Amino acid sequence: AQKITQTQPGMFVQEKEAVTLDCTYDTSDQSYGLFWYKQPSSGEMIFLIYQGSYDEQNATEGRYSLNFQKARKSANLVISASQLGDSAMYFCAMREGRAYNTDKLIFGTGTRLQVFP
Amino acid sequence: DAGVIQSPRHEVTEMGQEVTLRCKPISGHDYLFWYRQTMMRGLELLIYFNNNVPIDDSGMPEDRFSAKMPNASFSTLKIQPSEPRDSAVYFCASSPQTGPTQYFGPGTRLTVL
Numbered sequence: 340a341q342k343i344t345q346t347q348p349g350m351f352v353q354e355k356e357a358v359t360l361d362c363t364y365d366t367s368d369q370s371y372g373l374f375w376y377k378q379p380s381s382g383e384m385i386f387l388i389y390q391g392s393y394d395e396q397n398a399t400e401g402r403y404s405l406n407f408q409k410a411r412k413s414a415n416l417v418i419s420a421s422q423l424g425d426s427a428m429y430f431c432a433m434r435e436g437r438a439y440n441t442d443k444l445i446f447g448t449g450t451r452l453q454v455f456p
Numbered sequence: 457d458a459g460v461i462q463s464p465r466h467e468v469t470e471m472g473q474e475v476t477l478r479c480k481p482i483s484g485h486d487y488l489f490w491y492r493q494t495m496m497r498g499l500e501l502l503i504y505f506n507n508n509v510p511i512d513d514s515g516m517p518e519d520r521f522s523a524k525m526p527n528a529s530f531s532t533l534k535i536q537p538s539e540p541r542d543s544a545v546y547f548c549a550s551s552p553q554t555g556p557t558q559y560f561g562p563g564t565r566l567t568v569l
Contacts, residue, residue, distance in 0.1 A: 372556045384547060384560035391556070430499065434556055442487060442551070443512065444558060446499040 342366060343433050345447035352421045352454055359406070360416040360450045362431030368392075372434045373414040374444065375405065379427040387429075390414060421454045428452075458482070460561035462548050468567045474536040477564045480529055481550030489549040489558060490523055490533050499547075505531065538568045 344363045352358035364373065375387040390398045390405045398405040406415040418425055428451050432444040461480040469475055481488045489504040503513040508525045516523070520539070525531040535542055545565050549558040 374557065376560070382545060382565070383562045384549075386557055386559060389557055432499075442506070443489065443501040443504060443515075444499075448498055 342445050343431055343447035345431055345450050347450045348448075349451045349453070352418075352452065354423060354454055354456050355420055357417060357419045358421055358452065360418070360429050360431075360452065362414045362416065362447060364412050364414060364431075364433050366412075366433065366435055368435045370435075373405070373407070374432040374434070375403070375414075375416045376430045376432060377425075377427045378430060378449070384430075388416070418452075423454050423456065426452060426454045460548055460550050460559055462546075462561035462564050464564060465562060466565050466567075468569065469538055470569050471539055472537045473568075474534065475538045475542075475566060475568075477533040477546050477548075477566070479531045479533070479548030479561060481531070481548070482552075482559060483529070484552060485550035485559075486528075486553040487551040487558070488525060488531050489547075489551075490531070491547040491549065491560075493545045493547065493563070494543075502533070502546075535566075538566075540568045542566060543568050 342365045371392045373390045377385045388398050388400045388403045388405050390407045397407050402419045404417045428449045430449045431447040434444050463478045486507050490502040491499050493499045502515045503523045505525045523533045545563045547560050547563045549560045551558045
């Protein structure tokens with residue numbers, strides 16, 4: 340069963356506007372972590388933001404924030420004031436807790452964001 | 457601070473040849489991960505180490521793949537013999553014992569002809 344779902348294969352946003360990239364997840368573990376990574380056309384994977392399942396506040400890192408809705412099992416990435424350099428693939432990922440005795444990340448299929456002037 | 461270092465960045469080889477990919481994790485990180493990215497399968501974990509010990513190799517596709525971590529600052533992923541379906545981008549990532557975030561290297565783009 341797919342554990343991370345990103346339903347938007349592609350998104351467009353105008354420069355300086357905000358955009359939300361969707362991510363839903365599935366786990367029966369109480370302790371888990373959610374991540375967003377950015378992959379520009381150059382290919383590297385850049386860590387953006389992390390949210391722990393027990394964190395009460397939504398995570399924020401500069402222009403990035405994670406809209407964490409635990410009951411709905413969603414962890415959407417919000418990018419404020421989009422810039423042309425934000426054009427990239429964005430991956431949502433989950434790491435399940437120690438109960439599963441694993442530290443691996445499970446990735447979604449990604450959303451390609453294009454920012455236009 | 458130096459990030460995760462991978463070499464080579466690009467590798468083109470012929471079917472049947474041995475391929476060795478190399479990774480140097482971030483100093484002080486206890487976990488090292490090898491991922492593969494393809495269009496068909498996306499990003500998938502191949503194997504990971506904790507303190508140089510392999511913990512989970514369930515993602516290694518078959519016996520042609522092997523990985524080692526002889527010390528805390530070096531790991532290799534070897535494919536022998538290579539096949540065209542092994543063509544992919546191979547990422548190495550590392551994370552500290554105390555934190556969940558995995559930091560990725562730039563990747564090695566492997567093409568097997």
